[in-house]
Amino acid sequence: GAVVSQHPSRVICKSGTSVKIECRSLDFQATTMFWYRQFPKQSLMLMATSNEGSKATYEQGVEKDKFLINHASLTLSTLTVTSAHPEDSSFYICSATRTGGMFGYTFGSGTRLTVV
């Protein structure tokens, strides 16, 4: 079945530094990848949608310059949290699909980011 690998699973960083999270589709080509943020005991909040080779589409209220998304290939998308602050601490989850979702959506295992 389709597998999405997300790394790192946990990261602790200092305020003001940047953190990169990777999301890889291991056995299929992901035409579209999604990045979500999840607060404790809450649902997933879609941050942005990225299509391979084009700029990401950000949801309203998500800072493009703070959450940099790159989808340079059909198997890799990255989310970089720039100049991180404690309020950016959260659980970030990626998801990948091919052909507009017709074949379903596969989620990564998530990244717990803690900014100290």
Add this chain to the structure above:
Amino acid sequence: GDSVTQMEGPVTLSEEAFLTINCTYTATGYPSLFWYVQYPGEGLQLLLKATKADDKGSNKGFEATYRKETTSFHLEKGSVQVSDSAVYFCALSDPETSGSRLTFGEGTQLTVNP
């Protein structure tokens, strides 16, 4: 726009009890419907799905039927186990209006006690 509403949690049951988690949706197109499960500290796993009216999705003893007339996709299991303790999310995909994105419900925390 599209939306998904789940019954409020948390839900606490004893082992072998019957489970129902209600899910209703609003969509302008012909959505596909999903149930995802999230175990602590992990991402989401697809539990089951249905792509058209009257379809029944099933997996691991869980079932849900796509009811267009009531715009519902309620999750059921006849006999829950402790290992079913997790958060369950109902979701829809409506390509006609939302492209390839998923719209999630609020999630329902299920705790099964031995």
